[in-house]
Amino acid sequence: MANIREIAKLAGVSVSTVSRVLNNHPYVNEKKRAEILKIIEEQNYVQNSNAVHLSTGKTMVIGVTLPLVNNQYYSSIIEGIAAEAVQHHYKLMVCQTNNNPEQERSVLHLLKNKKIDGLIMCSRSSSCETLNEYAGYGPIITCEANDTTSVSSVHIDHYQTFLIGMEYLMKKGHRRIGYCIGRKNSFNSQHRKRAYYEKLRSIDVTPTPEWSFEECLTIQDGKDVVGKLLQTEERPTAMIVSCNHIAAGIIKEASRLGISVPEDLAVVGCDDQPIGELLEITTVSSSSTLMGKYAFEMLHERIWTQQLVGKKEEKELSPVLVERLTT
Amino acid sequence: MANIREIAKLAGVSVSTVSRVLNNHPYVNEKKRAEILKIIEEQNYVQNSNAVHLSTGKTMVIGVTLPLVNNQYYSSIIEGIAAEAVQHHYKLMVCQTNNNPEQERSVLHLLKNKKIDGLIMCSRSSSCETLNEYAGYGPIITCEANDTTSVSSVHIDHYQTFLIGMEYLMKKGHRRIGYCIGRKNSFNSQHRKRAYYEKLRSIDVTPTPEWSFEECLTIQDGKDVVGKLLQTEERPTAMIVSCNHIAAGIIKEASRLGISVPEDLAVVGCDDQPIGELLEITTVSSSSTLMGKYAFEMLHERIWTQQLVGKKEEKELSPVLVERLTT
DNA sequence: ATAATATGTGGAACGCTTTTCAGAGCAAGC
DNA sequence: GCTTGCTCTGAAAAGCGTTCCACATATTAT
Numbered sequence: 001m002a003n004i005r006e007i008a009k010l011a012g013v014s015v016s017t018v019s020r021v022l023n024n025h026p027y028v029n030e031k032k033r034a035e036i037l038k039i040i041e042e043q044n045y046v047q048n049s050n051a052v053h054l055s056t057g058k059t060m061v062i063g064v065t066l067p068l069v070n071n072q073y074y075s076s077i078i079e080g081i082a083a084e085a086v087q088h089h090y091k092l093m094v095c096q097t098n099n100n101p102e103q104e105r106s107v108l109h110l111l112k113n114k115k116i117d118g119l120i121m122c123s124r125s126s127s128c129e130t131l132n133e134y135a136g137y138g139p140i141i142t143c144e145a146n147d148t149t150s151v152s153s154v155h156i157d158h159y160q161t162f163l164i165g166m167e168y169l170m171k172k173g174h175r176r177i178g179y180c181i182g183r184k185n186s187f188n189s190q191h192r193k194r195a196y197y198e199k200l201r202s203i204d205v206t207p208t209p210e211w212s213f214e215e216c217l218t219i220q221d222g223k224d225v226v227g228k229l230l231q232t233e234e235r236p237t238a239m240i241v242s243c244n245h246i247a248a249g250i251i252k253e254a255s256r257l258g259i260s261v262p263e264d265l266a267v268v269g270c271d272d273q274p275i276g277e278l279l280e281i282t283t284v285s286s287s288s289t290l291m292g293k294y295a296f297e298m299l300h301e302r303i304w305t306q307q308l309v310g311k312k313e314e315k316e317l318s319p320v321l322v323e324r325l326t327t
Numbered sequence: 328m329a330n331i332r333e334i335a336k337l338a339g340v341s342v343s344t345v346s347r348v349l350n351n352h353p354y355v356n357e358k359k360r361a362e363i364l365k366i367i368e369e370q371n372y373v374q375n376s377n378a379v380h381l382s383t384g385k386t387m388v389i390g391v392t393l394p395l396v397n398n399q400y401y402s403s404i405i406e407g408i409a410a411e412a413v414q415h416h417y418k419l420m421v422c423q424t425n426n427n428p429e430q431e432r433s434v435l436h437l438l439k440n441k442k443i444d445g446l447i448m449c450s451r452s453s454s455c456e457t458l459n460e461y462a463g464y465g466p467i468i469t470c471e472a473n474d475t476t477s478v479s480s481v482h483i484d485h486y487q488t489f490l491i492g493m494e495y496l497m498k499k500g501h502r503r504i505g506y507c508i509g510r511k512n513s514f515n516s517q518h519r520k521r522a523y524y525e526k527l528r529s530i531d532v533t534p535t536p537e538w539s540f541e542e543c544l545t546i547q548d549g550k551d552v553v554g555k556l557l558q559t560e561e562r563p564t565a566m567i568v569s570c571n572h573i574a575a576g577i578i579k580e581a582s583r584l585g586i587s588v589p590e591d592l593a594v595v596g597c598d599d600q601p602i603g604e605l606l607e608i609t610t611v612s613s614s615s616t617l618m619g620k621y622a623f624e625m626l627h628e629r630i631w632t633q634q635l636v637g638k639k640e641e642k643e644l645s646p647v648l649v650e651r652l653t654t
Numbered sequence: 655a656t657a658a659t660a661t662g663t664g665g666a667a668c669g670c671t672t673t674t675c676a677g678a679g680c681a682a683g684c
Numbered sequence: 685g686c687t688t689g690c691t692c693t694g695a696a697a698a699g700c701g702t703t704c705c706a707c708a709t710a711t712t713a714t
Contacts (some may be wrong), residue, residue: 051670
């Protein structure tokens with residue numbers, strides 16, 4: 001296929017002029033411009049974007065890492081990112097990392113070798129050092145809190161989320177409360193646990209270890225929780241659960257085993273997945289789509305503003321309680 | 328940051344030799360290779376991938392179009408694609424098209440300007456001419472049947488799916504059966520409708536127009552169906568529904584309005600989304616993840632085999648009935 | 655001993671576009 | 685009449701790696 005030189009030759013002008021036409025620069029004689037456009041059309045010419053990228057040093061692509069693609073929480077974030085990205089003419093490179101630091105590093109590497117202009121990490125398992133290191137090659141935003149010095153973040157206030165959930169349950173009279181969270185030692189989980197323990201202490205309740213469930217990631221994990229609860233001496237009257245599909249598993253399994261929700265067991269979830277609405281789950285919700293939108297905005301600003309290099313910023317989203325039928 | 332020329336100079340060799348080291352070509356003296364690697368390390372050098380792309384004419388990126396990111400069906404397909412892609416060192420550019428031909432064309436364009444090596448369309452709204460046109464610039468696979476001459480596809484046999492569902496319902500004694508499908512005139516929908524009408528005719532039942540619902544895309548659409556059914560003179564005893572989240576909407580709304588499932592209304596869904604399992608929905612299922620896997624395999628073969636250019640291939644996935652509690 | 659093959663290396667062309675710089679022509683302003 | 689400032693254009697450099705071709709040396713085979 002033709003290249004810019006050929007177009008220039010056919011039009012009897014220099015490549016500079018053709019380039020100006022392609023990029024809508026002013027200072028091109030209207031007649032020539034029309035002539036060149038006609039030839040471009042005839043030759044069915046388009047720029048080779050790799051040459052453009054090489055020359056400009058930008059690709060108009062941003063990377064997005066997430067542990068797994070097929071998950072509503074992450075899909076909602078991407079939805080938010082995607083909507084914003086399309087408006088600013090960016091494309092998305094979506095990279096599944098399986099929470100594997102190796103795979104994550106290979107994505108960070110894309111910043112270094114200039115395949116992407118910036119990176120949004122919906123979740124991360126790399127160390128802070130690694131993050132800081134790669135932040136030198138291009139802007140990175142995480143959708144979780146992080147304690148690096150240079151990587152900004154947009155995140156849900158998970159402490160606040162569990163606080164609201166706990167206060168709500170306690171106001172309803174619950175004192176025997178358990179919890180389910182995902183990855184045991186993630187930043188998010190730590191904040192959630194802190195709220196949980198603080199709130200229990202505030203009413204002088206000693207936490208019951210058997211009512212704490214960690215590494216709950218799938219619907220099945222939620223179902224399993226109910227089985228385990230049945231084996232405990234005394235059962236909690238309420239569970240606060242870090243996401244609604246786990247909550248859904250709990251609710252379904254409970255109803256199968258004749259435990260009525262909310263009478264025997266109240267359940268509060270913590271996100272805005274549609275399954276929560278479908279099953280009428282009470283939830284402390286923040287919009288993950290909105291988080292994605294903010295993440296893109298922050299990233300975009302950093303791509304275009306050199307002053308922001310290394311300047312850390314944190315944006316926290318406040319959750320709201322959505323009362324439904326499981327409490 | 329250093330480039331290959333600088334590395335060559337520091338090592339006292341030519342750029343060719345450095346390039347050979349970078350690409351693991353044989354015929355490089357081991358001692359030199361070690362020396363060069365050391366310098367690369369010291370200089371913290373990595374290739375500029377845009378230069379590599381320009382030079383090789385490949386990007387190792389494939390595009391994926393889908394109408395919306397936040398949808399379990401499409402997420403499952405991507406999951407299958409992603410798993411396969413990572414093994415072959417391809418990255419994914421995920422592009423939301425909102426079923427808008429304009430946006431779809433902008434993705435097809437990526438093929439023309441060499442930003443991607445191939446394209447998988449999970450759904451498409453472009454015309455066959457457009458597809459054929461762009462197929463000239465790189466391999467395209469659709470995850471729906473299509474009647475172009477040059478674009479291959481991997482798709483679920485939707486005719487078979489509805490056939491199995493209908494036969495099952497009829498064997499259970501149903502004669503008053505309605506349906507819900509998504510986009511009215513998509514290929515998929517046409518095949519489904521054909522099976523529906525053929526089966527009804529085979530037992531001499533005249534279809535009831537008010538029991539046909541098209542453009543059902545969201546859970547809410549499913550709920551609305553129940554409302555509309557209540558207004559019909561006579562209600563169907565069963566519904567066959569093209570996807571499980573619509574089915575979920577129907578079931579939830581039905582139970583809210585005191586219509587018991589399956590006694591008053593049996594519901595058969597048609598995919599393998601987890602919501603189907605959660606709500607125990609009987610479904611005629613094919614694995615969308617597997618479809619994604621096959622789509623990648625087919626695309627990959629076409630990227631590497633020039634002989635296949637323009638040679639159309641179609642792969643059909645057969646569904647199986649999964650009997651659960653809604654029938 | 656000679657031919658043939660394998661190993662190792664450099665030069666230069668190729669892939670393609672953007673952008674800076676220099677300069678030409680022309681109009682307006684003083 | 686001369687300066688200033690637009691408008692318009694082209695040459696050339698810069699961005700960077702891959703690969704073909706030519707050539708040299710070292711083995712191995714005949």
